[in-house]
Amino acid sequence: MTQSKRTAQATNESLHRIFTVAEAPDSTLGVIEKEMSQNLAGFLNNHIVASKNALTDIEQDFVCPRIPEQPEFVSDHIHHLLDKLVAQSVHTASPSFIGHMTSALPSFILPLSKLMVGLNQNLVKVETSKAFTPLERQVLGMMHNLVYLQDEHFYQAWMHSAEHSLGAFCSGGTVANITALWVARNKLLKADGNFKGITRSGLFSALQHYGYQGLVILVSERGHYSLKKSADILGIGQDSVIAIETDENNKIDCQKLAQKCQQLSEQNIKVLSIVGVAGTTETGNIDPLDKMADIAAQYDCHFHVDAAWGGATLLSNKHRHLLSGIERADSVTIDAHKQMYVPMGAGVVLFKDPSSVADIEHHAEYILRNGSKDLGSHTLEGSRPGMAMLVYASLHIISRPGYEMLINQAIEKAEYFADIINQHQDFELITKPELCLLTYRYVPKSVQKFLAQHSTTTQQQADINLLLGKLTKFIQKRQREDGRSFVSRTRIEVAHYGGEKVIVFRVVLANPLTSKQNLQDILAEQCLLAQESENFLPQLLALAEG
Ligand SMILES: *Cc1c(COP(=O)(O)O)cnc(C)c1O
Numbered sequence: 001m002t003q004s005k006r007t008a009q010a011t012n013e014s015l016h017r018i019f020t021v022a023e024a025p026d027s028t029l030g031v032i033e034k035e036m037s038q039n040l041a042g043f044l045n046n047h048i049v050a051s052k053n054a055l056t057d058i059e060q061d062f063v064c065p066r067i068p069e070q071p072e073f074v075s076d077h078i079h080h081l082l083d084k085l086v087a088q089s090v091h092t093a094s095p096s097f098i099g100h101m102t103s104a105l106p107s108f109i110l111p112l113s114k115l116m117v118g119l120n121q122n123l124v125k126v127e128t129s130k131a132f133t134p135l136e137r138q139v140l141g142m143m144h145n146l147v148y149l150q151d152e153h154f155y156q157a158w159m160h161s162a163e164h165s166l167g168a169f170c171s172g173g174t175v176a177n178i179t180a181l182w183v184a185r186n187k188l189l190k191a192d193g194n195f196k197g198i199t200r201s202g203l204f205s206a207l208q209h210y211g212y213q214g215l216v217i218l219v220s221e222r223g224h225y226s227l228k229k230s231a232d233i234l235g236i237g238q239d240s241v242i243a244i245e246t247d248e249n250n251k252i253d254c255q256k257l258a259q260k261c262q263q264l265s266e267q268n269i270k271v272l273s274i275v276g277v278a279g280t281t282e283t284g285n286i287d288p289l290d291k292m293a294d295i296a297a298q299y300d301c302h303f304h305v306d307a308a309w310g311g312a313t314l315l316s317n318k319h320r321h322l323l324s325g326i327e328r329a330d331s332v333t334i335d336a337h338k339q340m341y342v343p344m345g346a347g348v349v350l351f352k353d354p355s356s357v358a359d360i361e362h363h364a365e366y367i368l369r370n371g372s373k374d375l376g377s378h379t380l381e382g383s384r385p386g387m388a389m390l391v392y393a394s395l396h397i398i399s400r401p402g403y404e405m406l407i408n409q410a411i412e413k414a415e416y417f418a419d420i421i422n423q424h425q426d427f428e429l430i431t432k433p434e435l436c437l438l439t440y441r442y443v444p445k446s447v448q449k450f451l452a453q454h455s456t457t458t459q460q461q462a463d464i465n466l467l468l469g470k471l472t473k474f475i476q477k478r479q480r481e482d483g484r485s486f487v488s489r490t491r492i493e494v495a496h497y498g499g500e501k502v503i504v505f506r507v508v509l510a511n512p513l514t515s516k517q518n519l520q521d522i523l524a525e526q527c528l529l530a531q532e533s534e535n536f537l538p539q540l541l542a543l544a545e546g
Contacts, residue, residue, distance in 0.1 A: 028075035050483025095514040099488035103511040124376035136388035140167040158354040167350035173308030174226040176349035180331035184302035186359035220252035222280035248495035250285040273302040279310020284437025290325030305329040312339035315403035410436035439504040450544040469503035471536040
């Protein structure tokens with residue numbers, strides 16, 4: 001019987017060993033670790049198989065609810081993981097995976113992450129993180145400076161102050177948005193005379209005290225769904241997130257926004273926050289932040305900018321102007337795990353006013369004592385990992401000019417992709433890239449011609465768009481199943497089809513390793529897949545014949 005086949009037993013000795021003895025370099029795990037650290041991309045290419053298994057088939061590998069009574073050897077278990085999990089995961093680092101905001105990571109991230117996990121610091125309090133606390137405060141300062149460009153004295157005064165925070169580190173954009181709106185809510189409904197504030201007395205008393213008929217959040221119809229989650233959690237309800245119409249470039253219509261503010265103010269409904277989007281999730285467009293800041297100032301309400309995706313653009317001197325006005329926001333969300341190439345679990349919310357967090361401050365007896373520098377007194381989350389170290393390291397290793405190159409190249413690549421889509425007779429560009437996102441669809445030449453004719457009726461247009469939607473869905477699914485490449489899909493209103501909602505391919509060109517050839521191949525593959533659609537394509541061509 002070989003070593004690995006011998007039955008493992010949970011003994012005191014073996015339990016002690018798993019905390020003290022490393023797997024040998026020639027053990028299965030040792031070999032895998034070496035492979036991973038020498039060439040992560042190669043490792044992923046080798047171990048993720050483009051399997052056509054449906055999710056429901058894969059589920060069959062994950063059905064047992066019993067916690068094992070029998071321990072396993074690491075080397076046996078790692079085989080199980082490679083086979084059932086890794087092999088059937090998604091190759092997000094692949095240069096042809098251009099459908100979502102998750103992409104490749106720089107190679108230094110892997111060993112640094114191992115160091116971070118090994119140290120296992122808990123950033124909720126100084127007692128479990130020590131130097132990690134000032135480090136995180138510095139990273140928040142760096143990100144704050146990126147947005148608000150304050151001077152040295154400002155950062156000297158506030159960066160390490162116990163009662164202040166330049167922002168909060170969190171697991172991602174969702175929690176960052178919730179935190180920003182939590183601060184806005186508590187500030188708006190703060191203690192006043194006999195009223196103890198929303199924190200103590202709750203929303204109902206707060207509205208009564210201040211005499212508001214309700215609270216709303218205003219954002220464009222391209223706002224991220226995390227704002228609805230926030231409204232739900234903060235007690236004002238999802239329907240209180242009011243979607244303001246966008247123009248033909250997917251940017252909020254400021255006239256409509258101002259009208260809405262006026263109307264609400266007449267109804268005595270208070271705007272909790274106006275939210276600008278800097279890089280919409282679907283199309284990557286940026287709202288006119290400066291004009292929005294004017295409206296927020298006029299109606300005296302909090303102005304939050306959700307720059308989860310687009311915030312990193314501030315690192316590019318060439319493109320930072322696209323976000324001008326962001327420095328007037330009361331709070332800003334930026335996800336480091338998107339365009340800053342840090343692994344998942346790193347978002348920040350930044351506050352223009354470092355004393356904003358006073359309204360969400362929490363204390364406890366054993367930690368987060370009054371006057372302590374514990375980060376946990378100003379965060380929604382409790383125990384948190386030292387992700388700030390990875391952002392800190394990336395900012396040093398890549399540096400601002402390095403990030404600028406990555407951002408600029410991503411935008412250029414998106415422009416190139418838009419060009420070849422425009423030049424191709426069978427594709428239609430739907431939204432052109434402002435950042436590195438765009439949307440498009442496959443529309444055979446004759447159908448495009450038919451749609452462009454004046455004589456085409458609204459009904460004909462709707463029929464064709466319906467079929468085109470089915471075709472887009474068919475191509476997108478087949479491409480994903482074939483596993484060579486991946487684009488995502490979404491449904492958006494398109495101005496030049498009279499605001500009709502159409503299904504489109506959505507592309508995010510964040511991976512620095514995606515080549516022009518990859519992009520050409522993706523279009524070629526989509527053309528071939530379209531021919532395989534036995535239903536939709538012939539029907540479409542028949543419709544276009546009139
Ligand atoms: C990704 C994104 C979010 C949510 O961030 P998570 O990190 O997924 O929680 C919020 N807003 C925008 C605009 C985003 O792109």
